[in-house]
Amino acid sequence: MSQKPQTGGRLRPVDLARPHGLSTQAVRNYEDDGILPPAARTPHGYRAYTPLHASALRAFLGLVPGHGHRTAASVLRAVNEGALDQALRVVDESHLQLLEDRRTLESVERALRDLAPEPDPARAASPVSVGPLARGLGLRPATLRAWERAGLLRPGRDPATGYRVYAPADVRDARLAHQLRRGGHGLEDIALLLDRVRAAGGLQPLEATLHDWHARLTARGRAMLAGAAELDAYLRARG
Structure with missing residues (x-):
């Protein structure tokens, strides 16, 4: 069962959007897409966000660089629906893809080393x-x-x-x-x-491509670590 957002510390859409350089419409879209938990409404119909929503947004934006928009959205939707195991499974699958990409790069490098010079x-x-x-x-x-x-x-x-x-x-x-x-x-x-x-x-100029490939995988791994910290903070905030 999904958990209701906390109601303390009311925040406006702009309060969530401004620290991340987002538009208020983007914040509303994230809520409509299930990336943020449902917000309460004021008597006049305005969205009333809370620190929990701010934490959810940080978790989503933290996951995007390492996992991509689609995977990050799937994780947050699952968490907000109370399906934590499903959310962690999606994260695990993304880490597995990174491992497969590392293995592919290693195989390519071994294959290149086994070739005689051009x-x-x-x-x-x-x-x-x-x-x-x-x-x-x-x-x-x-x-x-x-x-x-x-x-x-x-x-x-x-x-x-x-x-x-x-x-x-x-x-x-x-x-x-x-x-x-x-x-x-x-x-x-x-x-x-x-x-x-x-x-x-040829193979010689390809070395720069392989170096960039390494750098991208390393950056992705570091981004996954940073995103995991934000996700864990959101899970703790949900209780």
Whole structure:
């Protein structure tokens, strides 16, 4: 059963909105969406908020940077409905997603470390056909063709024969895809990563992207900790 808001220390919408740079309409919308518990009304029909509402708003805004708006809203709605276990489950699932993202990054870094340095473009090897490339990777040619259909590989074609030809960059992509597949990653995720490699111009420039990826995950983890503190404060205020 949901808990009624405390009535002591009456606050106006502007009192909740101003410290966070929000509009009073945003505060009203949060109440209408269930992010804030229902407010009492004055005899003239005005919303009468309390310190409990201010705590709920801080909890929501504290959760958003680490968990996102949708997840933060789901957590606050569950808490306000008295479904604490459901709220904590949503938080747990968000933490699990962060862990999965960390594991993905670690797998990508391992795959990149296992690759030999990219060749000097001035001394690049000649293109290879699908058969020799597949044998070198211990795969079937059909696998490379399937990866091409999934968007992982983009080999050229020999203008005389129409056969697939894999330039050094294509060979690099095939080797990276092979490493990531062995790490359990799906074709869609690998295709996105290979797009990043191509956009960066190779593996070496990708290091900056990986550094930024690390930084974003770290910031997300820290934001989750800060949001947890605000959520705990709100739970304590509810009693």
